[in-house]
Every structure is written in C-alpha cells, then in structure tokens.
Amino acid sequence: MATLSYSSPGIRNPVAPIISRAFVSLSKTLSIPPSTFPSSIDGAYRHRHRHRPLHPRPNSISESSVSPPASSKEEEEESGLEEEEEEVDPCVEVRYLDPAMEAGSIREWELDFCSRPILDERGKKVWELVVCDGTLSLQYTRFFPNNVINSVTLRDAIASISASLGVPLPQKIRFFRSQMQTIITKACNELGIKAVPSKRCLSLLLWLEERYETVYTRHPGFQQGSKPLLALDNPFPMELPENLFGEKWAFVQLPFSAVQEEVSSLETRYAFGASLDLDLLGLEIEDKTLVPGLAVASSRAKPLAAWMNGLEVCSVEVDVGRGCLILSVGVATRYIYATYKKNAATTQEAEAWEAAKKACGGLHFLAIQESLDSEDCVGFWLLLDLPPPLV
Structure with a gap:
C-alpha cells in the first residue's frame, strides 16, 4: 500500500497497511502475477459487446409498428x-x-x-x-x-x-x-x-x-477510414486545486459482489458519489473477482467529497512513467491527483492496479474516508475506462 501526503512530492516512509475493514489492500496480492487476473473479461468494450444489442426495438416514425401474422x-x-x-x-x-x-x-x-x-x-x-x-x-x-x-x-x-x-x-x-x-x-x-x-x-x-x-x-454513404471530426481531448495533467487535496491514499480492492452492494446502497448511505448501471454495461465479472479502487483519507472528508461531487469524476489512472495518479473529470480536465516515489515496489504495485482494472473491463472506484482505517465512506464513485468512440 502506498501512503503519502498530497502536499509533498514524495512518498512518506512506508507503513503497515491501514485500510477499511471492507477493503483489501492491493499490496497483499502482489505475489499474484498480473496475468493470473481473470482473463475472461475483455478490457475493450467494442470486442466484448459486439453482438449484444444495447436497446430494445425502437419505434421509428418512419416504420410501421404492426407486423403481418405468420402462417407457418x-x-x-x-x-x-x-x-x-x-x-x-x-x-x-x-x-x-x-x-x-x-x-x-x-x-x-x-x-x-x-x-x-x-x-x-x-x-x-x-x-x-x-x-x-x-x-x-x-x-x-x-x-x-x-x-x-x-x-x-x-x-x-x-x-x-x-x-x-x-x-x-x-x-x-x-x-x-x-x-x-x-x-x-x-x-x-x-x-x-x-x-x-x-x-x-x-x-x-x-x-x-x-x-x-x-x-x-x-449506410450506403459510409466512408471507410474516415477519422472523427471532433476527437476527444486528452490534455496534459494540471496541478490539483487545494480544495481537492487529501492527506493519505491507498490502492485497495473490493470483491465485485461488494461493489454491487455499494452501488445499490449509494443513495441511502452516502451523501456524495455516483454509480453506474452495471446491468446495462453487461460486465461478465464473477462475484469474487477483486475490483481495484483508490481510497483517499482526509480529516475534512465531507468538504472534500462535496467538492468532488461537482466535478463529474470520470476515471483514475496511473502514470508509471511520471510516478503519479491522474484524475480525469468533466470532458477535458486532468489533474495530477497524487505522486509517489518510484522504486521497484511502488512500480510493481501501480502496474498490478492497472492490470486489475483492465481485467475488470476498466471498472474501478474512488472512495473518500475520514481515515484509511474507517469502516465507512463519505463518498463513493464507481468509474469505468472506455476507449474513445470511433465517431
């Protein structure tokens, strides 16, 4: 587990894992090679759902809603x-x-x-x-x-x-x-x-x-190889605003069944956060599969969660080259959310976290707590990495 101060550029002296009772520290699973994460989950949506229709039959103003009866x-x-x-x-x-x-x-x-x-x-x-x-x-x-x-x-x-x-x-x-x-x-x-x-x-x-x-x-007018006119932005990450500073963080994991419970009780348990329609996504993940997440602790957890709640949090990713975590919000804003001192252990943990996210089809979460050993979250955001659209 990595523990650090947001206000300092480096990692503090390593400490024993201190996490919520519900969370599993990623550092405890590092003896498992990333390749042993479930391989049945394709990280690319476009391959996993190629034949799965997302919507019921549409009622179009240009087609009849009545079909002739079949006689055989x-x-x-x-x-x-x-x-x-x-x-x-x-x-x-x-x-x-x-x-x-x-x-x-x-x-x-x-x-x-x-x-x-x-x-x-x-x-x-x-x-x-x-x-x-x-x-x-x-x-x-x-x-x-x-x-x-x-x-x-x-x-x-x-x-x-x-x-x-x-x-x-x-x-x-x-x-x-x-x-x-x-x-x-x-x-x-x-x-x-x-x-x-x-x-x-x-x-x-x-x-x-x-x-x-x-x-x-x-479509008869389709142009093969045509590039999107308005490609999605992926700007260089900026410094994190002071109101979004936390104090400590940890790579953690939750069984998929526990993630589903968190999502189902999100509206009643937490004042802040956001869920995803897991049924619509159709992710084929076993209940026991560990979903990676980021636990953030702050003595001002509620104000921090309130600020985060207005940002349209999209995803968290690790930049192994820079030794930092990138928080994506809105449509074109990326922040350096936290940094860590690069060494063999932290690099291995960061790569394992990203591998776990890919194995879960891009699913991950962000949890804000008053302390890393707290049993409850103040805010919980379920997140998903998706490839950019082809149009």
Whole structure:
C-alpha cells in the first residue's frame, strides 16, 4: 500500500497497511502475477459487446409498428429475419420511449451532436443528433446536413424530442465533446436546461459504439477510414486545486459482489458519489473477482467529497512513467491527483492496479474516508475506462 501526503512530492516512509475493514489492500496480492487476473473479461468494450444489442426495438416514425401474422413456422422465421434487418436499417431515425417508463421520471439526458463517417448526396459529411437517458429508456436520433449546424438547430431539435415523445424537457443534459460546448450550452440555456460537460455519458458512448457497427458502417454513404471530426481531448495533467487535496491514499480492492452492494446502497448511505448501471454495461465479472479502487483519507472528508461531487469524476489512472495518479473529470480536465516515489515496489504495485482494472473491463472506484482505517465512506464513485468512440 502506498501512503503519502498530497502536499509533498514524495512518498512518506512506508507503513503497515491501514485500510477499511471492507477493503483489501492491493499490496497483499502482489505475489499474484498480473496475468493470473481473470482473463475472461475483455478490457475493450467494442470486442466484448459486439453482438449484444444495447436497446430494445425502437419505434421509428418512419416504420410501421404492426407486423403481418405468420402462417407457418418458416414464415415466422423469415419475418423475424426481416424485423432484425429493419432494426438495423441505417436510414431509419430512432424515436423510442419505453412504454413502461414514466415520462416525467426522465430528468437527465445524454447528448451527442457531431458529424458521422457518412457522405450525403452533396458529398458532405452528415451530422447526427443522438440523445438518450442513462437507462436507454429514451432514444432519439436525427440526421442533419452540415450547413445547418448551430445552436438554433439544436435548440429546436431538443424541443422537438420533448414534443414528439411526450416527455418534459430534462433538468440536465450531459455531453462529452468539449468542441461542442458553446453550441450545446447556448441551446440548453435558451430552454432552461443545465448543460453538463462530462465523460460520464456511458450509456451514450456504448450506444454510439453499437451504432457504429450496426448503422454507420452499413449506410450506403459510409466512408471507410474516415477519422472523427471532433476527437476527444486528452490534455496534459494540471496541478490539483487545494480544495481537492487529501492527506493519505491507498490502492485497495473490493470483491465485485461488494461493489454491487455499494452501488445499490449509494443513495441511502452516502451523501456524495455516483454509480453506474452495471446491468446495462453487461460486465461478465464473477462475484469474487477483486475490483481495484483508490481510497483517499482526509480529516475534512465531507468538504472534500462535496467538492468532488461537482466535478463529474470520470476515471483514475496511473502514470508509471511520471510516478503519479491522474484524475480525469468533466470532458477535458486532468489533474495530477497524487505522486509517489518510484522504486521497484511502488512500480510493481501501480502496474498490478492497472492490470486489475483492465481485467475488470476498466471498472474501478474512488472512495473518500475520514481515515484509511474507517469502516465507512463519505463518498463513493464507481468509474469505468472506455476507449474513445470511433465517431
């Protein structure tokens, strides 16, 4: 376990592991080679979920919701194949609201407004608006020519989603492309919606991953090898603001079953934190598999957790070359969260932590406590590394 002061550039003298009763110190597992972590979990989402649809059959305004009855088993099979083809029709725009979902309960949307690797009849790249909620109970897509891309177009499109699906405008809309912040923020402000730059748009990112394979690559205008117009930023990490300083930290692990318990009780036990929809992610992790995390201790744990709660925490990663931990928040902000003195032991522990994260498909967590031997957390954030979208 590494223990250090955030205000000093180096590691303090090593001490015996002091951790919460629920946590397992990573240093206790270093005798296990990283290669022995579960290999059945593919760290790259796009390979693990290639054949797993993320959403139910959409109700599109451009297709019929009534299928003709089948008169035989053969006709039923043929009908099923036809419906499957219709489901991935690259020219169909999605208009879907889960009939079991109460429309007024969907208060937060995730939004992407960007060009796609598809050319229209003018030879220009098509733009697309993709909107969903965190559970994919709401889904909406719409294509646009590149000469109408502005905040007015987006504002009117957002309003039309509310009208066409019969749902109220959301309180918040998250988006992950920093280059679109001006347009999205202006459109949202005019509708009284809070625009939130955040890479915690996991449902949207996973849906885009699926749409790349089932829609964009099958579109007649698809351009193989076309690079994304608005690539995600990965800026050089900055110094950590003083209000985010902790006092000690430790690499820790929790069994996946315990992580699930933490997520299920997040709203009742903690004032601060964020969860992920593990069912939607479909991670094939055994209950006993240890999920890596970072435990941070501070005598001012509650104020620290409150500040962290407003940052849209995305991920924590180890930079072995620099001997530091990088905290990613929002859409384009990275902080040097902590540093450690590089030696064989600390490098091995850091590499083992990253290997454990990769073995869990990128799943990890951040826990804030009053002390490292505390039995309770003040804040708990479930995090996930995902590859950048292909569009």
